[in-house]
Amino acid sequence: MTDGWNARSAPPPTPGQPVPPGSPWWSDALADPWRDPWAPTAVVVQQPQSTGGPPPEPVVDPDAPRRSYTPILLICLITALLAGGLGGTLGYVFAVRGGVATGGGSQLGATAQEPPAAANRAPESLAGVAGKVLPSVVTVRVTGAIGSGFVVSANGYVITNDHVVEGADDTMSVSFSDGSTARAELVGRDPQSDVAVIKVAKSGLTPVAIGNSDSIAVGDPVLAFGSPLALVNTVTAGIVSAVDRTIEAGDAGTTRYYAAIQTDAAVNQGNSGGPLVNAAGEVVGVNSVIRSVGGTETEAGNIGLAFAIPINQAKRVAGDIIDHGKARRTVIGAEVATGGTSTTGARLRSVEPSGPAGGAGLKAGDTVTKLDGHLLEDGTDLIALVRKYAPGTTVSVEYRRGTKTQTASVTLAADSN
Numbered sequence: 001m002t003d004g005w006n007a008r009s010a011p012p013p014t015p016g017q018p019v020p021p022g023s024p025w026w027s028d029a030l031a032d033p034w035r036d037p038w039a040p041t042a043v044v045v046q047q048p049q050s051t052g053g054p055p056p057e058p059v060v061d062p063d064a065p066r067r068s069y070t071p072i073l074l075i076c077l078i079t080a081l082l083a084g085g086l087g088g089t090l091g092y093v094f095a096v097r098g099g100v101a102t103g104g105g106s107q108l109g110a111t112a113q114e115p116p117a118a119a120n121r122a123p124e125s126l127a128g129v130a131g132k133v134l135p136s137v138v139t140v141r142v143t144g145a146i147g148s149g150f151v152v153s154a155n156g157y158v159i160t161n162d163h164v165v166e167g168a169d170d171t172m173s174v175s176f177s178d179g180s181t182a183r184a185e186l187v188g189r190d191p192q193s194d195v196a197v198i199k200v201a202k203s204g205l206t207p208v209a210i211g212n213s214d215s216i217a218v219g220d221p222v223l224a225f226g227s228p229l230a231l232v233n234t235v236t237a238g239i240v241s242a243v244d245r246t247i248e249a250g251d252a253g254t255t256r257y258y259a260a261i262q263t264d265a266a267v268n269q270g271n272s273g274g275p276l277v278n279a280a281g282e283v284v285g286v287n288s289v290i291r292s293v294g295g296t297e298t299e300a301g302n303i304g305l306a307f308a309i310p311i312n313q314a315k316r317v318a319g320d321i322i323d324h325g326k327a328r329r330t331v332i333g334a335e336v337a338t339g340g341t342s343t344t345g346a347r348l349r350s351v352e353p354s355g356p357a358g359g360a361g362l363k364a365g366d367t368v369t370k371l372d373g374h375l376l377e378d379g380t381d382l383i384a385l386v387r388k389y390a391p392g393t394t395v396s397v398e399y400r401r402g403t404k405t406q407t408a409s410v411t412l413a414a415d416s417n
Contacts, residue, residue: 123281124279124280126221126223126237128281129223129277129279129280129281130223130225130235132281133150133208133223133225133275133277133281133283134177134225134233134235135176135177135178135206136150136151136205136206136207136208137149137150137151137176137177137208137225137226137233137274137275138150138151138158138174138175138176138200139174139175139226139227139232139233140158140160140164140165140172140174140184140198140273141172141173141174141175142164142165142167142168142169142171142172143167143168143169143171143172144167145164145167146227146230146270147160147161147164147165147226147227147270147272147273147274148160148164148225148226148227148270148271148272148273148274148287149164149174149198149273149274150208150225150273150274150275150283151200151205151206151207151208152207152208152210152315152318153205153207154205154206154207155199155205156199156200156201156202156203156205157187157197157198157199157200157318157322158174158184158197158198158199158200159195159196159197159273159286159314159315159318160196160197160198160272160273160286161194161195161196161272161273161286161288162189162190162191162193162194162195162196163194163272164196164272164273165186165189165196165198166189166191168186168198170185172184172185172186172198174198174200175232177232177233180202182200182201182202183200183201184198184199184200184201185198185199185201186198187199187321187322188321188322188325188326188327189321190317190320190321190326190327190329191254191256192254192255192256192257192329192387193256193309193313193314193317193327193329193387194256194258194288194309195286195309195313195314195317195318195321195327196273196321197318197321197322208275208277208282208283209280209281209282209283210282210283210311210315211277211278211280211282211283211284211311212282212284212311212312213261213284213285213310213311213312213313214310214312216240216243216261216278216284217240217243218239218240218241218242218243219239219240220239220240220278220279221237221238221239221278221279222237222238222239222240222263222265222276222277222278222279222284222285223235223236223237223265223276223277224236224237224238224263224265224266224267224271224274224275224276224277224287224306225274225275225276225277226267226270226271226272226273226274226275226287227270227271227274228266228267228268228269228270228271228302229268229269229270230270231270234271236265236266236267237265238263238264238265238266238304239263239264239265240261240262240263241262241263241264241304241305242261242262243261243262244259244260244374244385244388245258245259245260245261245262245307246258246259246260246380246381246384246385247260247289247307247384248380248384249289257380257383257384257387258288258289258307258309258384259310259313259384259385259387259388260285260288260289260307260308260309260310260384261276261284261285261307261308261309261310262305262306262307263276263285263306263307263308264304264305264306265306266302266304266306267287267290267302267306268290268301268302269290271287271290271306272287272288273286273287273288274286274287275287276308283311284308284310284311285308285309285310285311285314286308286309286311286314287306287307287308288307288308288309289306289307290302290303290305290306290307291303291305291306291307292305310388312388313387313388316390328391328414328415329387329414329415330386330387330388330389330390330391330393330412330413330414330415331355331356331386331412331413331414331415332355332356332357332382332386332410332412333351333352333354333355333356333357333358333359333413334348334349334350334351334352334355334357334358334362334364335348335349335350335351336348336349336368336379336382336383337349337378337379338378338379338380338383343367344369344376344377344378345367345368345369345376345377345378345399345400346367346368346369346376346378346379346381346382347365347366347367347368347379348362348363348364348365348366348367348368349364350364351363351364351366355413356410356411356412356413357397357410359410359411360397360408360409360410360411361408362397362399362408362410363401365401366399366400366401367399367400367401368382368397368398368399369398369399369400369405370396370397370398371385371386371395371396371397371398372385372389372395372396372397373396386412389412390412391412391413391414392411392412392413393411393412394409394410394411394412395409395410395412396408396409396410397409397410
């Protein structure tokens with residue numbers, strides 16, 4: 001029995017041949033030129049539209065489930081947004097860390113954290129010490145010269161060098177780190193110690209902290225303040241290179257002797273009278289002398305050899321000037337030979353019988369080899385070291401008389417001038 005709906009009941013027509021009448025509706029598929037690759041020509045024939053009856057309904061598989069694509073689209077959208085956000089963030093981080101510009105200009109290097117302001121520096125840091133001391137440092141302006149100084153009392157007393165105020169007149173003035181200026185007058189000076197005191201006509205001053213110059217040691221960090229070469233508010237750093245470095249200096253007939261603090265902090269002309277400060281912000285010296293390879297004073301410049309008067313000595317001299325109008329000079333009561341000696345030590349040319357040395361048993365011709373443990377090379381060392389101490393101080397003295405070495409205790413005194 002033949003079933004017209006069974007594909008196996010009738011043989012398939014030969015490709016390109018007409019389909020016999022009565023064949024099933026789909027049996028002409030092999031004769032369709034769009035399905036038959038061997039058909040000679042593919043032609044689309046425009047069929048006339050039907051003028052009546054409802055339009056054909058689309059063929060739909062009734063057994064296929066109806067699926068909604070909304071959840072899938074939402075998942076894809078959320079994933080794309082997350083991926084885009086993560087990618088943008090990572091790209092920005094890598095760009096900033098790699099030094100790529102994020103704006104319109106070129107940014108070079110990594111982004112650094114903003115440093116704290118100078119006012120927020122740790123008090124023990126160099127910047128902290130500088131910030132503490134600078135308001136108390138002044139630039140001293142004398143006719144034809146410039147130097148430095150520092151405030152030692154709230155009522156306006158300022159310590160500086162004698163050679164800074166030499167020749168000062170009524171036009172002397174000082175300027176402060178904040179740019180303000182004030183008139184200054186000379187209180188007194190001591191040429192041999194190179195210490196002078198001036199007084200500033202200004203209220204609300206902050207004095208410096210005074211340290212102990214006897215407690216410093218070689219290698220301690222120090223800061224030098226002043227106006228080198230007229231560059232005001234300058235701070236330089238270094239270390240204590242030596243202590244009790246005896247220096248003989250002078251000009252215009254005045255010879256000055258220092259048992260100085262030597263430092264490699266840069267000090268130049270104009271630093272004279274400024275403070276040398278330790279790491280605690282305490283003044284330990286008064287910058288006074290430099291060594292230079294220059295042939296003249298105008299050629300002199302820093303070569304890492306600068307010398308400061310110990311603050312214990314400068315404070316004592318300044319106090320004498322303020323309280324008594326002049327400074328007392330410490331003496332040992334003997335005259336020494338300086339230069340040209342063939343022996344090491346300070347040879348005594350004469351001794352005052354009633355003076356400190358004579359009272360301790362020293363005589364002319366004796367050679368002092370040590371003073372309070374310090375080795376002496378010549379008479380200059382003895383003068384400089386004696387002036388370091390206050391009158392009334394008792395020091396041990398080692399001396400040589402003939403072939404014998406002896407010791408004595410000498411109580412130093414103030415001169416009678």
